[in-house]
Amino acid sequence: ATGCIVTMLVLLAYSCEKSTAVVVLAIMMTKFVESISDIFLGLQQQRERMKTIGLSILAKGPLSLLALYIGYTIHESLLSGILLMLCAWSLLLLFYDAPNGIRLLTAQEPIENNFVVLKTAKLIQTWQSRSLLRLLRTTVPLGVVAMLMSLQANLPRYLVQAHCGE
Numbered sequence: 001a002t003g004c005i006v007t008m009l010v011l012l013a014y015s016c017e018k019s020t021a022v023v024v025l026a027i028m029m030t031k032f033v034e035s036i037s038d039i040f041l042g043l044q045q046q047r048e049r050m051k052t053i054g055l056s057i058l059a060k061g062p063l064s065l066l067a068l069y070i071g072y073t074i075h076e077s078l079l080s081g082i083l084l085m086l087c088a089w090s091l092l093l094l095f096y097d098a099p100n101g102i103r104l105l106t107a108q109e110p111i112e113n114n115f116v117v118l119k120t121a122k123l124i125q126t127w128q129s130r131s132l133l134r135l136l137r138t139t140v141p142l143g144v145v146a147m148l149m150s151l152q153a154n155l156p157r158y159l160v161q162a163h164c165g166e
Helices: 002-014 018-046 050-074 078-106 129-164
Strands: 116-119 122-125
Touching (some): 050 078
């Protein structure tokens, strides 16, 4: 959620063209769906279900390529391709990653830790302030470093784009 807010603020501050902003927002939504999928894949990895992870990743590649191909060649629009990719990744999340993750959780006795309590096959998130503060102290520096690394890699492109136009 924080990444979405930061992306929107950057788009507002950058004052780019409307079509560019819409494409960036579509990519942001695609990455949001991917991050939720990654949570379920992380659960699969924790339980050493590598075949399920492999099948998900293996399906995502061709689905992405097909969606971008259809959207870009038939509709001649990058936005259409990205939106089709968003739909493909959402369907993969809803019909493969999430059901497998939930099935894995419900197959065992209820698990209770700092973040997740499983009761009658429903995931209920519990917030414990000490754990969240520890997590925040750990992740904020990592997030800043990741942002700076991304900026370092992309800064020349941003400068050329700013001086030569979109």
